[in-house]
Amino acid sequence: AQSVTQLGSHVSVSEGALVLLRCNYSSSVPPYLFWYVQYPNQGLQLLLKYTSAATLVKGINGFEAEFKKSETSFHLTKPSAHMSDAAEYFCAVTHAGGTSYGKLTFGQGTILTVHP
Amino acid sequence: DGGITQSPKYLFRKEGQNVTLSCEQNLNHDAMYWYRQDPGQGLRLIYYSQIVNDFQKGDIAEGYSVSREKKESFPLTVTSAQKNPTAFYLCASSRADRGNQPQHFGDGTRLSIL
Numbered sequence: 001a002q003s004v005t006q007l008g009s010h011v012s013v014s015e016g017a018l019v020l021l022r023c024n025y026s027s028s029v030p031p032y033l034f035w036y037v038q039y040p041n042q043g044l045q046l047l048l049k050y051t052s053a054a055t056l057v058k059g060i061n062g063f064e065a066e067f068k069k070s071e072t073s074f075h076l077t078k079p080s081a082h083m084s085d086a087a088e089y090f091c092a093v094t095h096a097g098g099t100s101y102g103k104l105t106f107g108q109g110t111i112l113t114v115h116p
Numbered sequence: 117d118g119g120i121t122q123s124p125k126y127l128f129r130k131e132g133q134n135v136t137l138s139c140e141q142n143l144n145h146d147a148m149y150w151y152r153q154d155p156g157q158g159l160r161l162i163y164y165s166q167i168v169n170d171f172q173k174g175d176i177a178e179g180y181s182v183s184r185e186k187k188e189s190f191p192l193t194v195t196s197a198q199k200n201p202t203a204f205y206l207c208a209s210s211r212a213d214r215g216n217q218p219q220h221f222g223d224g225t226r227l228s229i230l
Contacts, residue, residue, distance in 0.1 A: 032216045043206055043221030051216035090158060104219060106158040
């Protein structure tokens with residue numbers, strides 16, 4: 001079984017401040033982890049993914065995430081928030097092998113608000 | 117450009133009516149997925165298909181049906197048995213490798229009850 005917990009359904013930051021969105025996962029096998037972003041009334045867009053290569057993963061729009069196995073975490077960060085970063089962010093987990101490979105389990109989502 | 121097209125963007129259902137949501141992809145992906153999104157609940161998997169003419173139930177398949185007759189198409193029917201169909205429905209596709217391939221999403225269909 002696999003699961004994802006995103007800590008904080010809403011996060012608010014000032015423009016130019018650090019963005020930190022938290023994600024903890026549970027998986028009985030080595031996981032693959034993803035961060036997606038969703039703008040209102042649109043689908044999800046991939047920000048970055050961890051697939052057992054480098055533990056620090058860089059994505060689009062200046063975002064990055066670090067896989068920490070000991071903490072079962074995959075937190076998303078960006079050094080300096082921009083107004084255009086305001087959106088909902090989803091962490092998701094899956095794993096290789098078995099009959100359920102490729103099935104993503106999503107967290108509840110975190111809505112990021114950026115204040116001028 | 118390659119991508120996933122969902123139609124219609126907005127859909128209204130009357131009591132006792134079945135409605136079908138369209139999903140077409142030109143990414144040559146083997147796997148396709150349907151999700152339901154409700155506020156504060158993330159995305160929940162309805163059905164998925166890893167190959168033509170085969171599909172599996174996800175976590176919330178009751179009241180829904182699908183078909184996969186062509187690689188490019190994976191329509192979802194919301195039947196009258198689904199008592200709470202109001203939601204945002206998202207279709208996705210991916211390469212069916214070892215699970216490390218990201219899913220690509222369409223722009224969704226918003227279904228409401230008349």
